[in-house]
Amino acid sequence: MAKDFLYTTITNGIARQIRNGVLKAGDRLPSVRMLCLQHNIGMNTAKRVFMELEALSLISSKPQSGYFVNLQPQLKLPLTAVSKPSATGRNKEPDELIRKVYAGLGKDDLTPFAIGSPSGKLLPLAKLNREIALATRTLKAGGIGYEPLQGNVALRRMIAARSLAWGGNLDENDLLTTAGGMNALSFCMMALSKPGDTIAMESPCYPGSLQLALSLGLKVLELPTHPTKGIEIDALKKAIPKIQLCLLAPNFNTPLGSHMPDENKEAVVKLLARHDIPLIEDDIYGDLHFDAQRPKCCKTFDKKGMVLWCSSASKTLAPGYRVGWLAPGRYKEQILKLKLVHTLSCTAITQEAVAGFLKSGRYENHLRQLRKTLQDNYQHYIRTIAEHFPAGTKTSRPQGGLSLWVELNKNTSTTKLFEKAIKQKISIAPGRMFTLQDQFENCMRLSLGLPWTDNLEKQLQLLGKLAATMR
Structure with missing residues (x-):
């Protein structure tokens, strides 16, 4: 375990230096022997570091010459700005725009850059079908009966076991299952x-979370958010007197793909706990990390049971199965009461199928391939945007997840760009969807979860040309 921790620490450190431009394209890395001496590690550990960096497409080996840094095309494009939402802005839901964008859901003739979930072509459908068939044979009465209120025991055990990777140390009784992440x-x-309470969120933020808050009669306070580090903690401190609740997605949130550093996560948890403010943690993208190691969660640092950790299989395995879960901490009884009233039981067969897939060990193999594909896609998107989008275009630098945030000239309307693009069978998610304020009109989210093909590249090039006409 100590060797694994050291290997990931070294790998992540070199990866950060490459992505931040400290190590530049063409730079030669230390030899395997030199890396051993620098970090007091064995040859096998050093070789593993280089293998992982190669798998991340960050370095390449040249025979008899060593390892060299690859060109990182994201460094050609400026980083998107830190958001600056108004602390007193009135909430105004972009419901008509959201309806237009999601009207394209499931249409085969569209290039769905707007949809923030992985394409079915990137998911292990045949293996999942076998798990569904097995579940109907192993479950009592073929799976047509109700599950226990707390949810499928096998699934809760597997989620608890996987929590060790991020320091959650959960057990099956800490968890309950839900009908997807949004249900959690x-x-x-x-x-x-209660209606009238104020909830703090990132800005920009997932539209579903914003809509949910408004539907419950809550006021939303959007927090300034850095494109790589997440929310600004000083802004959260100033918001403390105004809020009763906080919702954050610290690991690779949509649409920025930002990753809150561990020290920030710990600081946020301690700050909110001091003021008895619960934190809902949306960790739906946590398994889609580009670095070698699965990141920690806010829940990792929870000492008082005030972090409600939520996740699901929707972004990694099976969006349509609607299998989610949460660790509600001290609020378990309140959540179970709500589940009893609203759903009673989740779908037995899909829970059992996901549990079986996790238990088989195939999930980790699938995740490795999916993460590699998403990171490769990120590199493809950045290269294409740098070559075909208008000068001055900025992008986020996601360290995981499914989203790329693109910022165009301030006079460009991505709402109008959406109307132009949809006529060319291209669907995008305009930035105004991700806020309740009048901001991000010149931004858009692009999904990385599509198979990279010649046609997809041509559609992304066409989108850049359309954007150029909007100046």
Whole structure:
């Protein structure tokens, strides 16, 4: 375990230096022997570091010459700005725009850059079908009966076992299952708030979370958010007197793909705990990390049971299965009461199938391939944007997840760009979807979860040309 920790620490450190431009394209890395001496590690550990960096497409080996840094095309494009939402801005839901964008859901003739989930072509459908068939044979009465209120025991055990990777140390009794990630967030918001309360969120933020909060009669306070580090903690400190609840996605949130550093996560948890403010943690993208190691969660640092950790299989395995879960901490009884009233039981067969897939060990193999594909896609997107989008275009630098945030000239309307693009069978997610304020009109989210093909590249090039006509 200590060797694994050291190997990932070294790998992540070199990866950060490459992505931040400290190590530049063409720079030669230390030899395997030199890396051993620098870090007091064995040859096998050093070789593993280089293998992982190669798998991340950050370095390449040249026979008899050593390892060299690859060109990082994201460094050609400026980083998107830190958001600056108004602390007193009135909430105004972009519901008409959201309806237009999601009207394209499931249409085969569209290039769905707007949809923030992985394409079915990137998911292990045949293996999941076998797990579904097995579940109908192993479950009592073929799976047509109700599950226990707390959810499928096998699934809860597997989620608990996997929590060790990020320091969660959960057991099956700490967890309950839900009908997808949004269902988990919904239970949390309903249990912890009343109409008129204020909830703090990132800005920009997932539209579903914003809509959910408004539907429950909550006021939303959007927090300034850095494109790589997440929310600004000083802004959260200033918001403390105004809020009763906080919702964050610290690991690779949509649409920025930002990753809150561990020290910030710990600081946020301690700050909110001091003021008895619960934190709902949306960790739906946590398994889609580009670095070698699965990141920690806010829940890792939770000492008082005030972090409600939520996740699901929707972004990594099976969006349509609607299998989610949460660790509600001290609020378990309130959440169970809500589940009893609203759903009673989740779908037995899909829970059992996901549990079986996790238990088989195939999930880790699938995740490795999916993460590699998403990171490769990120590199493809950045290269294409740098070559075909208008000068001055900025992008986020996601360290995981499914989203790329693109910022165009301030006079460009991505709402109008959406109307032009949809006529060319291209769907994008305009930035105004991700806020309740009048901001991000010149931004858009692009999904990385599509198979990279010649046609996809041509559609992204065409989108850049359309953007150029909007100046």
